[in-house]
Amino acid sequence: MDERAIFDGHPLVEPTEALRRVAPVTPEVAGQLRAADPRAYWEGVADELTWFMRWESVLEGGFGDFRYFPGGTTNVSVNCVDRHLDAHGDRAALHYEREDGARDTWTYRQLYAEMNRVAAALHGLGVVPGDRVTLYSSNVPEAFAAVQACYRLGLVYSVSFAGFSAAAVRDRLLDSRPRVVFVTDGSVRRGKVVPLKATLDEALEGVDSVERVVVIPRLGLDVPMTPGRDVLYADFTAGMPAEFPPTPLEANAPGFIIYTSGTTSRPKGLVHSGIGFLVGAYANTKWALNIRPDDVYWCTADIGWLVMPIFGAVGGLAQAATLVVYEGAPDYPSPAHFYDVLGRYGVNKLFTAPTLLRMLRRAGDDVIAHTERLELVSLVGEPLDPDTFHWTRDVLGGGHAFVNNTYGQTETGSAWASCMVGVTPTKAGSCGHALPGYVPEVVDEDGAPVPAGTLGYLTLTQPFPCLARTIWGDHERYLDTYFRRFPGRYFTADAAAIDPDSQVWVTSRVDDVINVSGHRIGTMELESALITHPAVSEAAVIGVPDEVRGAVPLAFVILRAGHTPSAELEGNLAAQIEAGVGAYARPQRVVITPTLPRTRSGKIMRRLLRDLVAQGTVTGDLTSLDNPDALEQVQRELGRV
Incomplete structure (x- = not known):
């Protein structure tokens, strides 16, 4: 990686x-x-x-x-x-x-x-x-x-x-x-x-x-x-x-x-x-x-x-x-x-x-x-x-x-x-270190x-x-x-x-690691680059297939109060990732949306975003989705060009 x-x-x-x-x-x-x-x-x-x-x-x-x-x-x-x-x-x-x-x-x-x-x-x-x-x-x-x-x-x-x-x-x-x-x-x-x-x-x-x-x-x-x-x-x-x-x-x-x-299989009773x-x-x-x-x-x-x-x-x-x-x-x-x-x-x-x-x-x-x-x-x-x-x-x-x-x-x-x-x-962005009794x-x-x-x-x-x-x-x-x-x-x-200070940095689920032109990068790093922009409140990044680069990031952002969606802002946000991570990580598109699908605990359900992009609908288990209306709103924003 x-x-x-x-x-x-x-x-x-x-x-x-x-x-x-x-x-x-x-x-x-x-x-x-x-x-x-x-x-x-x-x-x-x-x-x-x-x-x-x-x-x-x-x-x-x-x-x-x-x-x-x-x-x-x-x-x-x-x-x-x-x-x-x-x-x-x-x-x-x-x-x-x-x-x-x-x-x-x-x-x-x-x-x-x-x-x-x-x-x-x-x-x-x-x-x-x-x-x-x-x-x-x-x-x-x-x-x-x-x-x-x-x-x-x-x-x-x-x-x-x-x-x-x-x-x-x-x-x-x-x-x-x-x-x-x-x-x-x-x-x-x-x-x-x-x-x-x-x-x-x-x-x-x-x-x-x-x-x-x-x-x-x-x-x-x-x-x-x-x-x-x-x-x-x-x-x-x-x-x-x-x-x-x-x-x-x-x-x-x-x-x-x-x-x-x-996701595609029945829930696991641990x-x-x-x-x-x-x-x-x-x-x-x-x-x-x-x-x-x-x-x-x-x-x-x-x-x-x-x-x-x-x-x-x-x-x-x-x-x-x-x-x-x-x-x-x-x-x-x-x-x-x-x-x-x-x-x-x-x-x-x-x-x-x-x-x-x-x-x-x-x-x-x-x-x-x-x-x-x-x-x-x-x-x-x-x-x-x-x-x-x-x-x-x-x-x-x-x-x-x-x-x-x-x-x-x-x-x-x-x-x-x-x-x-x-x-x-600790460090800003890390998960601390392994507690006693755990050997990672x-x-x-x-x-x-x-x-x-x-x-x-x-x-x-x-x-x-x-x-x-x-x-x-x-x-x-x-x-x-x-x-x-x-x-x-x-x-x-x-x-x-x-890292060398024993701090643990969890970047994403393995399925969320994006392989861009041979570079493997976790979605956390891309999202962190977006959130440093003064207009961005929240961000979610997924990988989508690309014939040339294998995969390419696609970003979704929610704006802070007082900021208005525009093509210029989308371009600025794409440049934000490029400046913070590298030119190879520039997203295919930045989708500005008023909401994102979440669990009740507030976590963004990125797998549903991947489904919407790949097939226009969502599949698998939706029981933890707290705001079903978000799927329609995201779909509308994806349809805008």
């Missing part, structure tokens, strides 16, 4: 003094942890948690079939809730807010009682460890109680994203075959009601495994109730005890199934071990956030995406965090609403996606408010361009907030590339490690507790997808470089 150093010109950014003063370890200890044998490191992490029975050994087996802490038993709910009661029982665990102004707060003691009532009610149905439960829910407190109740009983839960269609929900129900489904009556998104119970009823047609549907009436909608199957949440938990004993679970027992969206995921999420939250008892922390993700279990529902609670849990679009009805939420709860740590920052920046700096306490902005989900990094640190964060971009995958169960907040530095290598086409700074295929060379253990019902697909391309390694399918 192209050896162009994408990290050139980006110096190390040291932790702020405020974060350094409260860092969990010294730089010397951090160095020792990063250099330690992964088994010894993970054993040290596990020792910080509560166990019923200690493990027989740390690690058995290898990629494709491994076991961490075999024989050890504990329960996720004990580590996320029970063990905080003495010191933090009356402290807020969840500050819930909905975009229409509805609010609620649960303390750790309230969460403990509600979790136990749900667990007791589920136990009364006769469910046993290993049975499946599905949540089709938005970010409501009851969903957090239900997740912890499933852990308490050893049930295998899955969460269907609140934006999924009936067909998408049905596919997941048919695959996991749950006995119980929790559903909110509805949700709200940008002022519109999303009728979840009605969608679930449609999805349940032809599904014979579900015995009980528990309806959480957060909106007070009039929804149909099927006699003998459907029950209101309050009736389901009525009379149930506020104390219920946890089930001791072996460290490798399955904890939950999380589905990745498919299975994470409950305890292994807990160990990884606990460590990840410790390093990427350094949660302290006086922190108020907002993770903007939806509970249906793995970011929320890692940094909220499991990792965040395991750190005794006070979480802001938001339902709806954080920038609705206006970007000022986002800042109002920051101020209302005194948020000092934020975990979000770069796209939200770009959307806030597009709204203008004059609406920024209530960021005085903000000391950390951690990010995940997509590449972070340096321009957005600097705006976040200097403008949104007023120079007192540290920006920690991270990298991980649904499969890895953690954002394993990150700085250790308050301890180690960038390799070439033949699987041979490449020199520092060389773009290649990102792999991990040793198992870790929170790595997905299989694909539900299809272990061969799991082996084919992740381990057979480079035997002895986990293959991320991402292109990356690790």
Whole structure:
């Protein structure tokens, strides 16, 4: 791949003094942890948690079939809730807010009682460890109680994203075959009601495994109730005890199934071990956030995406965090609403996606408010361009907030590339370094490690507790997808470089690397060049076939307020890429559009842009698409010449 150093010109950014003063370890200890044998490191992490029975050994087996802490038993709910009661029982665990102004707060003691009532009610149905439960829910407190109740009983839960269609929900129900489904009556998104119970009823047609549907009436909608199957949440938990004993679970027992969206094939139901995921999420939250008892922390993700279990529902609670849990679009009805939420709860740590920052920046700096306490902005989900990094640190964060971009995958169960907040530095645009316990290598086409700074295929060379253990019902697909391309390694399918300072630069999915006249370049670099232009708010670049050069970039941009589309501006933006990257990277065209297709978490769906360009329509799984109207708007702009 192209050896162009994408990290050139980006110096190390040291932790702020405020974060350094409260860092969990010294730089010397951090160095020792990063250099330690992964088994010894993970054993040290596990020792910080509560166990019923200690493990027989740390690690058995290898990629494709491994076991961490075999024989050890504990329960996720004990580590996320029970063990905080003495010191933090009356402290807020969840500050819930909905975009229409509805609010609620649960303390750790309230969460403990509600979790136990749900667990007791589920136990009364006769469910046993290993049975499946599905949540089709938005970010409501009851969903957090239900997740912890499933852990308490050893049930295998899955969460269907609140934006999924009936067909998408049905596919997941048919695959996991749950006995119980929790559903909110509805949700709200940008002022519109999303009728979840009605969608679930449609999805349940032809599904014979579900015995009980528990309806959480957060909106007070009039929804149909099927006699003998459907029950209101309050009736389901009525009379149930506020104390219920946890089930001791072996460290490798399955904890939950999380589905990745498919493209041309069916979604993959990735299975994470409950305890292994807990160990990884606990460590990840410790390093990427350094949660302290006086922190108020907002993770903007939806509970249906793995970011929320890692940094909220499991990792965040395991750190005794006070979480802001938001339902709806954080920038609705206006970007000022986002800042109002920051101020209302005194948020000092934020975990979000770069796209939200770009959307806030597009709204203008004059609406920024209530960021005085903000000391950390951690990010995940997509590449972070340096321009957005600097705006976040200097403008949104007023120079007192540290920006920690991270990298991980649904499969890895953690954002394993990150700085250790308050301890180690980062660089604008990088994903930090590999955290302790993870051993990455960038390799070439033949699987041979490449020199520092060389773009290649990102792999991990040793198992870790929170790595997905299989694909539900299809272990061969799991082996084919992740381990057979480079035997002895986990293959991320991402292109990356690790620079001489050990900073990880993830440029794109391997499929998004564009081969232009023999030069292979990741789309992140092209998009970063565009975003430095004062007219550009967001950018997405794809590769399209070219008879002469093999492939050529095609760019899509959203303009900032006050800028008007024109042929002259399109030409200037093409020249911007040429100046920033090289003449060989000049795009075939720059398409200025008012919107782009996104997931609910805000990520631009570049594969849909490729479909529109190549065939005029989109194919594959559209269940994670949040704004279908964007496809028509992009199509119209593509038709303009």
